[in-house]
Amino acid sequence: MDWDKLRIFHAVADAGSLTHAGETLHLSQSAVSRQIRALEESLNTILFHRHARGLILTEQGELLFDATRSMTKRLDAASARIRDSEEEVFGELRVTTTIGFGSLWLAPRLSKLYDEYPELNIDLMLDERVLDLPMREADVAIRMKEPSQADLVRKKLMSVRMQLFANPDYLEKRGTPEDVEDLRNHRLICQNTKSEQVSAGATLVRELLSYDLPNLLTVNNYFGCLQAVHHGLGIGVLPDYVSIDDTRLVRVLPEVESNEVPVFLAYPEELRHSKRISAFRDFVVSEINLQRKKAQAL
Structure with missing residues (x-):
């Protein structure tokens, strides 16, 4: 199956529009349309229902979109690992945690992390919902229980009451x-x-x-x-x-x-050697140790 056609299909399915997908891909609407028709012909199926307001995926289109979404996330993970320098920490790091911990504990401390790694960009996703790390909905998570998902590196950080x-x-x-x-x-x-x-x-x-x-x-x-x-x-x-x-x-x-509520840090096994992950993990552990010392002094 032609990956270029799949890439264009994914952009169209994500945007819901040939025009918007073309703008993202820097292709004309007619070029995008030809690629989608060619993909449908090669698969002998219809991938989109077309109507005046845009495009809607058919059942077969939904199946293919699930596959291209997984492939895209895997490629993003591979790209992130390749971009990670052996000496430098830079690029985007998507961190998910609960609203309470993220807003009350983590966010107020991030200035220290930025001071040390000014080229690191944090995408802080505060959500009570547990995001799927192996599927790359986030790069690293801090959660109030031990994650049950497979293929994760886990580290207990502390306990909360x-x-x-x-x-x-x-x-x-x-x-x-x-x-x-x-x-x-x-x-x-x-x-x-x-x-x-x-x-x-x-x-x-x-x-x-x-x-x-x-x-x-x-x-x-x-x-x-x-x-x-x-x-x-x-x-x-x-x-x-x-x-x-x-x-x-x-x-x-x-x-x-x-x-007692255990607090865990977790990230995908495939990111074990990521410099961004290591920098964030070490920063969080250091801040927790400082807080412990402060609590003992009170």
Whole structure:
């Protein structure tokens, strides 16, 4: 099968338009159309339904698009490995992690990584959904559980617990609860138990809600919960790592916390020797070690 025709087919399927695909490929619309017709003839099938608003893949087209998408991702991976210099770190690195960890822990530290590797470009994808690393939806992931996908290099980074925190001004105004029953006199800020989150966090919230707390603010990520706590809206369920760097937080009810949540870094086996991956991994490990030392000094 002619790879050039497949490349053009993939661009058309991705764009949904002969014109837009031609602009991407720097080909005329008629040239793109001829290549698609030739591919359809060689396969003896119709790959697109044509209508006034654009192109829609047929069932056979969907099958071929799945194959070309996988091939493209594999080629991207190979290209990235080839471009990786033995001495330099540069190019794009697609990092995926949860909204909470990415916005509260990772993003504030990235300036240090850029200072060391100014030619590195980070594409930070914050999503509770677990992206498929072997299929190259991302290059490296930091997740709140051990990844189950095959062909991955895994490294445990640390453990996290969800705990209760409040703004000191809020506690001065509303008082500090002495036991869980006292939370009825406060607003609890937490993730909705139906939102995507680690099970340990959801379990802790369910336990707290069993006390029939009358006032509640739910947010679908920890970044929003933290902002609400900072603005004195109540007492929040937050990951423990936020309190090490944030002096505006006071821990409430120290005996109340979730089970331990393991944090793993993972990347595809084929990127084991990538200089970009190594630089990012070493940076994250170094930052975690610095945070541990800071926590021990508190």
